[in-house]
C-alpha cells in the first residue's frame with residue numbers, strides 16, 4: 001500500500017524503495033504519530049468531515065495499532081516506507097476503507113513536523129532528568145568535601161588553592177545552563193505545525209487551536225510554508241546535545257587526569273573501570289574515556305544536520321528525512337552516557353590527602369602579592385617582586401616560605417612579620433569572599449543555589 005501511487009505507471013525500483021524508506025528508524029515515532037492521528041480524527045469529526053461513528057472507528061483502530069507497537073506485535077514491512085504509511089496501512093487492515101478518511105487535508109509533511117516536535121518534547125524531558133542525576137551526584141560529593149582543599153589549575157598548572165567542593169560545582173553550573181538551554185529549546189519548538197498541509201495550509205476548516213490544546217502545544221504556526229520546512233528545533237536540540245557532550249568531556253578529562261598515578265586525586269570505583277588484556281596491573285577509566293569520546297558523535301550529529309539544512313529551498317524537501325537518525329542518536333547517546341557519568345561521580349573516591357599534599361607554597365604566591373598590596377605597594381610592582389622571590393626559591397630548591405628572612409625583608413620591611421601566616425591554604429581560600437569565590441560564606445551561598453536547582 002503506497003500513499004501516492006495514483007499518477008504512476010511504472011513500478012518503483014526495489015533499490016529506490018530501500019533508499020526511500022525511513023521506516024527502519026522512524027518507527028520510533030509511532031507513539032507521537034498515533035497521538036497526532038487520534039487528535040486529528042477528533043478535529044475531522046468536529047469539522048463535520050467524518051461522522052462520530054467513523055471517528056470512533058478510527059480512534060479505536062489507532063488504539064489497537066498503538067497497542068501492537070507497544071507489545072511488539074506490530075509487523076513492519078519494507079513496503080511501509082515510513083511510520084505514517086505503516087500506521088495507516090495497519091489501520092486499513094483493521095477497520096477497512098474508513099481508514100482512508102484520516103488523511104483528509106493532512107500531508108505527511110505537517111504530520112512528520114508534528115511527530116518530531118512531540119518526540120523532541122519527550123526527549124528533552126528525559127535528558128533533563130538525566131542531567132539532574134549528574135548534578136545531584138556532583139552536589140552530594142560537594143557537600144561531603146566543603147573543607148578539603150586542592151590545587152585549582154589554569155593551563156593545567158597549579159594556580160591557587162580551592163575547596164574540593166568548589167571544583168566539583170564548577171562542573172555543576174555548565175549542566176545547569178544545559179538544562180536552561182533545553183527548556184528554552186522546548187519553549188520555542190512547542191508550536192503546532194499540523195494544519196500546514198503539504199505546505200499551503202488546510203482547506204477543511206480544521207480547528208487548529210483545539211488540536212494544539214489537545215496535543216499540548218502552546219500556539220499554532222503562523223506560516224504553513226515555514227511550518228513544514230522548519231527543523232530549527234532539531235538543530236537547537238542537537239546543539240544542546242553537543243554542548244552537553246562537551247561539558248561531560250571536560251569533566252571526564254579532569255577525572256581521567258586526576259585518576260592517574262601522577263595525580264592520584266581520585267580513584268574510580270571498580271564498577272566503572274575496566275582492565276587491560278595484556279597488562280595485569282591496569283585499571284582504566286574507560287567509562288570516562290567513552291563519555292569523552294561520545295562528544296565526537298554528538299558534535300558530528302549537529303554538523304551533519306546543519307549541512308543538510310544549508311541551501312535547501314523553501315518548505316519540505318526529502319533531505320529533511322535525514323534529520324532523524326542524528327537526532328535519535330544524540331538522544332540515545334545522552335540517555336546512555338549521563339547515567340554512567342552520574343554513577344562514576346556517585347561512586348568516586350576523592351583522595352583529599354593527596355590533594356592537600358599537592359598544595360605547595362607556589363600556590364600562595366598571589367597571596368604574598370596581595371599582602372604587599374595591603375602594605376601599599378602597587379599590584380603591578382608587587383607581582384614583579386613576588387616573581388623574583390619565586391625564582392629565588394626555585395634556584396635555591398627550597399619552598400617559598402623557607403626563604404631567608406633577609407631576602408623577605410629586602411623585598412619589603414613589613415612582609416617579615418606576616419610571612420609565615422601567608423602560607424596557609426585555608427587562609428588563602430577564606431580571603432576570596434567574592435560572589436563565586438572560595439570563602440566559606442561564598443561556598444555556602446553557591447551550595448544553597450545548587451541545592452535549589454537540582455531538586
Ligand code: ARG
Nearest residue numbers: 022026082108109112320321
Ligand atoms: N519520511 C518523511 C520524513 O521523514 C516523511 C515526510 C514525507 N513527505 C513526503 N512528501 N514524502 O521526512
